[in-house]
Amino acid sequence: MKRAVLFDVGDTLILGHPKFWLWPLLLERGLTPDTSRLREAIAAAYAEYNRRHLEAISPELALPVWRTFHRRLLEGLGLQDHAEEISSYLAENWQNPKVWPITPGAVEVLTELKKRGYKLGVVSNWDGLLPGVLEAVGLAPYFDYVAASALEGVAKPDPQIFRVALHKLGVAPQEAVHIGDSPDDVAGAEAAGVTPLLFDPYRQNPQAIHDLREVLERV
Structure with a gap:
């Protein structure tokens, strides 16, 4: 589960x-x-x-x-x-x-996942601006923990950044799904024992989901 x-x-x-x-x-x-x-x-x-x-x-x-x-x-x-x-x-x-346009469906998906009782986290290769960026676009309140690579000292595809987030959220790897757009997302999540879900907002990768709202059907 x-x-x-x-x-x-x-x-x-x-x-x-x-x-x-x-x-x-x-x-x-x-x-x-x-x-x-x-x-x-x-x-x-x-x-x-x-x-x-x-x-x-x-x-x-x-x-x-x-x-x-x-x-x-x-x-x-x-x-x-x-x-x-x-x-x-x-x-x-x-x-x-x-400056930071939100992906269509993101707010809808995060709101619904919160309603369903999921713990939500960020695992992103980003610098020290990330917490402020999430605040600026109104997404910060949805997340229980934000793991930015610069703040954790480790970047995807290293599975350690996933392990940090899982520990902070208090969940086991098999209890988590990770949504991301790159091979590093998939490789890092799999190495940490997390189920990856590849996402492509630009609809160029036929193997990926193309609408974030599909996440609600996959978790």
Whole structure:
């Protein structure tokens, strides 16, 4: 019997693709990104973020990492002349929920799972901003524990971050399900003995669920 549901955040509870949070900012400024370079730009930006995020254990340390992430992304999209201004704006407005668009169905699913009595947790490769981000978008009250990799000192796919969350929630591995979008989510959960559920909000992976509301039928 399942007693707990764990969630990744980026591209699971919050949509990370630039078209959902960056494109509106560019439109306001009359700017057009070079989308032919989008995949490479995203890969380069995340490579830099992943290299540094475990060191970013506080907002003060995390914001410079995000500024670099945003500059790399904007430069990769051919917007180097605007990279400093926009990255500064995003850093100053990191608690604005418009910067972190919630995945459709997320609030509905979390509300229903709470009603059903599940313990809810986050297991996410994220820096020290994560608790504040969840507060900003209104999701923090749903969770009994938030395991951010930078704050735990270990990142997925290492199963240890799952074990931390399970211990804090007071549940055994076989009593938990983890929903996430990446191979690291699946590998880490399985290594910890947690049942993984692969999610793809962009409907590109036929093996994944594409609507978070499907979680309610799977737990």
